[in-house]
Amino acid sequence: MIIDIFGAGSLGLLFYSRLAQLEENVQLNLWTRTEAQAALIRQEGVHFYPSADAAALSQSLSISAKGNIQTTSHIDHTGDWPRADVILVTVKQTHMTPDLIRQLSKRVAEHTIIIGLQNGVRTDQLWNDKWKVYAGITTEGARKLSANTVIHSGHGETVLGQLVQRNNTTDTGYEPEVAACRQSDAIFLLLNLWTKAGLSASLSNNIEMAIYRKLIINAVINPLTALWRISNGELLNSTERISVMRQLYEEAIHVYDKADIEWSESLWDDILQVCRSTASNTSSMLADVQEGRRTEIEWINGSIVEIGRRHQAAVPGHEWVCRLIEAMTIKEAD
Numbered sequence: 004m005i006i007d008i009f010g011a012g013s014l015g016l017l018f019y020s021r022l023a024q025l026e027e028n029v030q031l032n033l034w035t036r037t038e039a040q041a042a043l044i045r046q047e048g049v050h051f052y053p054s055a056d057a058a059a060l061s062q063s064l065s066i067s068a069k070g071n072i073q074t075t076s077h078i079d080h081t082g083d084w085p086r087a088d089v090i091l092v093t094v095k096q097t098h099m100t101p102d103l104i105r106q107l108s109k110r111v112a113e114h115t116i117i118i119g120l121q122n123g124v125r126t127d128q129l130w131n132d133k134w135k136v137y138a139g140i141t142t143e144g145a146r147k148l149s150a151n152t153v154i155h156s157g158h159g160e161t162v163l164g165q166l167v168q169r170n171n172t173t174d175t176g177y178e179p180e181v182a183a184c185r186q187s188d189a190i191f192l193l194l195n196l197w198t199k200a201g202l203s204a205s206l207s208n209n210i211e212m213a214i215y216r217k218l219i220i221n222a223v224i225n226p227l228t229a230l231w232r233i234s235n236g237e238l239l240n241s242t243e244r245i246s247v248m249r250q251l252y253e254e255a256i257h258v259y260d261k262a263d264i265e266w267s268e269s270l271w272d273d274i275l276q277v278c279r280s281t282a283s284n285t286s287s288m289l290a291d292v293q294e295g296r297r298t299e300i301e302w303i304n305g306s307i308v309e310i311g312r313r314h315q316a317a318v319p320g321h322e323w324v325c326r327l328i329e330a331m332t333i334k335e336a337d
């Protein structure tokens with residue numbers, strides 16, 4: 004099986020390190036942005052900490068480079084390479100440019116499955132509608148320490164479900180009846196490999212619900228941790244913080260109701276539980292702000308604002324956090 008990974012950041016290096024350890028007949032192609040990173044990984048491989056505890060004890064595994072490690076700009080010179088069976092897209096929403104999609108298209112054949120692992124949702128039409136695109140909603144935690152060092156900081160699970168794209172007349176951009184879609188054999192092979200690699204994954208018949216559940220979790224936790232510069236667990240340390248979280252939550256479910264987006268009664272408790280179970284985490288948005296990188300706010304709270312706008316539902320809290328976060332990072336943005 005040929006598996007391409009686009010983006011050698013935290014998640015990309017995690018999947019690469021896990022899959023590279025398999026004895027199975029897997030051809031890996033890892034696509035980086037810079038030649039410096041590709042050269043370093045080709046030369047030294049990846050230093051992989053399989054857990055946060057292993058990182059605390061400085062016990063990393065040395066993963067030798069396996070397969071091809073190249074920059075995405077090299078992709079135009081790989082015309083005769085066999086196309087990928089599976090493409091894991093592990094760049095951020097901010098990196099999903101038309102140029103990246105064009106480069107990725109060079110690796111796509113009719114049978115190729117593309118799995119996007121981004122947080123947040125897009126309201127624009129990104130993918131070629133002939134491609135088999137899946138969403139991967141993951142609670143795995145990964146943290147890149149250097150260009151070739153990564154920690155598997157939290158063991159979670161990944162839910163995969165096929166997105167059936169349709170035209171722009173809908174709220175979500177995707178058909179909900181994914182159960183009807185024929186799941187390709189490659190996805191089952193991938194799930195099997197994923198399990199052998201020590202990762203947990205399953206297929207969902209209602210990926211929409213998983214996507215919008217994760218969206219609210221991120222929309223409540225990420226901007227507030229970034230604004231207050233606190234860990235996820237510290238959100239629960241005062242009633243004032245919890246009441247701001249609650250406002251964002253209530254605005255979001257009001258929008259979901261107006262837009263007919265399904266949500267579960269346990270959602271508020273789920274958010275509190277994520278704060279507890281990832282208590283020491285630096286949220287990805289706080290990490291972006293600390294590093295001066297552009298955040299994914301536009302695809303997280305920004306999508307809630309956009310759906311609210313289309314359904315005349317007021318979302319002042321989400322509008323404010325978008326403005327506050329955008330103003331925090333704008334001068335550092337690349």
Ligand SMILES: NC(=O)C1=CN([C@@H]2O[C@H](COP(=O)(O)OP(=O)(O)OC[C@H]3O[C@@H](n4cnc5c(N)ncnc54)[C@H](OP(=O)(O)O)[C@@H]3O)[C@@H](O)[C@H]2O)C=CC1
Nearest residue numbers: 010011012013014035036075093094095098121122144145
């Ligand atoms: N990390 C985690 O635990 C989780 C992350 N997610 C989601 O997964 C996505 C990825 O997150 P994460 O791995 O943390 O992000 P990172 O920023 O660590 O990784 C993104 C990588 O994409 C690379 N990249 C950017 N543009 C290109 C390009 N044109 N060609 C090739 N590579 C490129 C970046 O390279 P460079 O560094 O050189 O710019 C970077 O290494 C996000 O949407 C995030 O919200 C979801 C759940 C958990």
Ligand SMILES: CC(C)(CO)C(=O)C(=O)O
Nearest residue numbers: 224281284285286287288
């Ligand atoms: C679930 C959560 C909030 C964990 O940190 C996350 O997905 C993120 O930081 O982006």
